[in-house]
Amino acid sequence: MMHATKDLLGFDLPTQARPVNVASVPQRSPFRYPGGKTWFIPRLREWLRSRPCKPKLLIEPFAGGGIVSLTVAFENLAENVLMVELDDEVAAVWDTITSGEGEWLSNQILHFEMSKESAIRETQRIPQSRKEKAFQTIIKNRTLHGGILAAGSGFLKNGEAGKGILSRWYPSTLAKRINDIKLVLSRLRFEQGDAFDIINKHKEDLDVVYFIDPPYTAGGKNAGSRLYTHFSIDHDMLFKKCSELAGDFIMTYDNSDEVKNLARKYALQAKPIPMKNTHHAEMTELVIGRELSWMDATTRVCESAPEYKIKMPKKAADSTDSRRTPPTSSLRLG
Numbered sequence: 001m002m003h004a005t006k007d008l009l010g011f012d013l014p015t016q017a018r019p020v021n022v023a024s025v026p027q028r029s030p031f032r033y034p035g036g037k038t039w040f041i042p043r044l045r046e047w048l049r050s051r052p053c054k055p056k057l058l059i060e061p062f063a064g065g066g067i068v069s070l071t072v073a074f075e076n077l078a079e080n081v082l083m084v085e086l087d088d089e090v091a092a093v094w095d096t097i098t099s100g101e102g103e104w105l106s107n108q109i110l111h112f113e114m115s116k117e118s119a120i121r122e123t124q125r126i127p128q129s130r131k132e133k134a135f136q137t138i139i140k141n142r143t144l145h146g147g148i149l150a151a152g153s154g155f156l157k158n159g160e161a162g163k164g165i166l167s168r169w170y171p172s173t174l175a176k177r178i179n180d181i182k183l184v185l186s187r188l189r190f191e192q193g194d195a196f197d198i199i200n201k202h203k204e205d206l207d208v209v210y211f212i213d214p215p216y217t218a219g220g221k222n223a224g225s226r227l228y229t230h231f232s233i234d235h236d237m238l239f240k241k242c243s244e245l246a247g248d249f250i251m252t253y254d255n256s257d258e259v260k261n262l263a264r265k266y267a268l269q270a271k272p273i274p275m276k277n278t279h280h281a282e283m284t285e286l287v288i289g290r291e292l293s294w295m296d297a298t299t300r301v302c303e304s305a306p307e308y309k310i311k312m313p314k315k316a317a318d319s320t321d322s323r324r325t326p327p328t329s330s331l332r333l334g
């Protein structure tokens with residue numbers, strides 16, 4: 001199967017598995033998203049290219065910042081892409097961009113004079129339209145600690161190089177990312193809704209593939225609730241539904257015993273992906289699917305350190321120790 005070596009924007013596309021620094025993955029999302037999967041993009045390409053033919057549709061039921069959907073659309077890795085997200089603020093951004101109002105949004109961003117006072121004023125206004133809500137969401141996402149939109153999140157204090165609230169506000173970069181998405185709108189759709197509904201709707205479709213990245217933080221619901229407004233889902237049910245899908249799927253999860261047990265219960269394979277963050281700390285996440293031999297050549301990826309910390313009660317923190325165990329080359333379950 002032949003693949004293009006450049007994407008629509010002229011970025012070089014990697015042709016084989018090799019260690020990839022996340023800085024080499026094109027940043028296409030206007031969000032900086034807690035739990036964002038930019039680091040996973042090299043593996044996603046490997047998965048989709050290992051398949052005998054290009055999927056008719058890739059669905060990302062927990063889209064968040066949408067880097068997977070955007071990459072698949074830009075790199076033409078599936079014929080069509082459907083992003084789904086429940087959160088109303090995040091959905092307002094995707095609705096605005098995918099309904100052709102991206103230029104309005106990018107103009108607002110370009111003309112906004114960012115300061116702590118103006119950010120507070122803008123985000124406390126009652127939005128008069130969907131696109132105004134989208135603009136407020138972008139401001140919040142770029143000025144709140146870790147990009148966290150969930151209640152209780154606070155403004156960036158020192159930020160990058162002590163620049164505080166301005167340290168993640170790159171108006172022309174954001175405007176360009178939003179405007180570039182126009183190039184792929186013919187094959188990219190967004191729906192606000194529940195992941196389970198969309199999975200049920202397509203469960204019989206053989207030519208659909210799914211990238212599933214649910215809210216989950218080893219350590220329990222409280223940890224997840226600090227990152228997302230919608231964080232509580234039935235993970236057992238999600239595994240069950242996925243195991244019954246006609247189409248292929250992969251899930252990504254924290255590396256925890258609970259998740260490994262669910263994989264075993266539904267006869268799925270799980271493989272840890274080793275990562276090294278910028279502090280050189282070894283971490284692993286799990287990739288789960290029916291058949292993961294395409295991961296055999298998987299190499300280490302580097303990701304930026306997360307910008308947020310989860311405070312957990314001591315007992316819960318102890319139970320997440322699996323995140324710190326040295327990576328093993330492969331773990332087969334079931």
Ligand SMILES: C[S@@+](CC[C@H](N)C(=O)[O-])C[C@H]1O[C@@H](n2cnc3c(N)ncnc32)[C@H](O)[C@@H]1O
Pocket residue numbers: 033034035036037038061062063064065066067068084085086087090193194195196213214215216228229230231232233
């Ligand atoms: C781990 S994040 C996804 C991050 C995404 N993969 C990225 O790269 O930015 C999980 C997302 O699922 C969303 N979510 C939570 N419950 C949902 C549901 N029932 N249906 C759809 N989305 C949901 C959350 O709002 C959050 O944005």
